[in-house]
Each structure stands twice: as structure tokens, then as C-alpha cells.
Amino acid sequence: MLSIVIALLAFFIALVALWLTSDIVKKVENQNEQFVRAHITTLREEIRDVEKVLNKTARMVKAHDEGQSSLDKRLNDHTKAFDELRARINTMSDQLEQLDRSIPSRYRVRIAKPDATSDAKPGDKPRIQ
Numbered sequence: 739m740l741s742i743v744i745a746l747l748a749f750f751i752a753l754v755a756l757w758l759t760s761d762i763v764k765k766v767e768n769q770n771e772q773f774v775r776a777h778i779t780t781l782r783e784e785i786r787d788v789e790k791v792l793n794k795t796a797r798m799v800k801a802h803d804e805g806q807s808s809l810d811k812r813l814n815d816h817t818k819a820f821d822e823l824r825a826r827i828n829t830m831s832d833q834l835e836q837l838d839r840s841i842p843s844r845y846r847v848r849i850a851k852p853d854a855t856s857d858a859k860p861g862d863k864p865r866i867q
Contacts, residue, residue: 838846
């Protein structure tokens, strides 16, 4: 009978020890949770700030890319226009040469530009000879 009382007493002491241990573990977990929440809150705020900056940067990069593509398009359009103008100028030059060659030499008019040795003033128009 003494062994049963000792066994019950040991069992009761073990239950009290488990109860105290679980209470201490709960307190420690609450302190850890508060500590972690405090640090996580600041980290979340910093992450939000970084996300805002990244979104703003992404929008700026997108706007820059759109501006660059429109600038490239305009540059290509201008380059095409210049190429077309050069081709037209070359065509006109060839046609003028052909026209000039088609005029008989006796009907050609020679234009003399004023030279430095003559008595022509600067700004005078060329003379027909």
C-alpha cells in the first residue's frame, strides 16, 4: 500500500512538473512571438518600400523604352526620307545632265562668275556671256 501512495505521489509530481513546464513554454513562445512580430513588421515595411521603388523604376524603364522606340522609329523615318531625297536629287542631277547634253553647243549660254581680278563687287550676280 505504501508503494501505491508513493506511485500516486510521483505521478502527481510529474503532472505538476508537466503543467509548470507547459506554462513556461507558453510564456517563452509569447515573448518570442512578440519579438518576431516586432522585427517582421519593420521588415514588411521595408519590403513594401522596396516594392514601391521597384514599381516606380519599372514604370520609368517602360516609359524610357517607349520613348526610345518612338525615337528610333522617328530616326528610321527621317533616314528613309533622307535616302528618298538623295535618290530624287541624284535623279534630278542625272536628268539635268541629260538635258544639258541634249542642248546643242551653239545654243548654250555660258555663265561667268565674277572673279577677284575684275572690277566686280561682292554680291554681284553672275553675268551671261
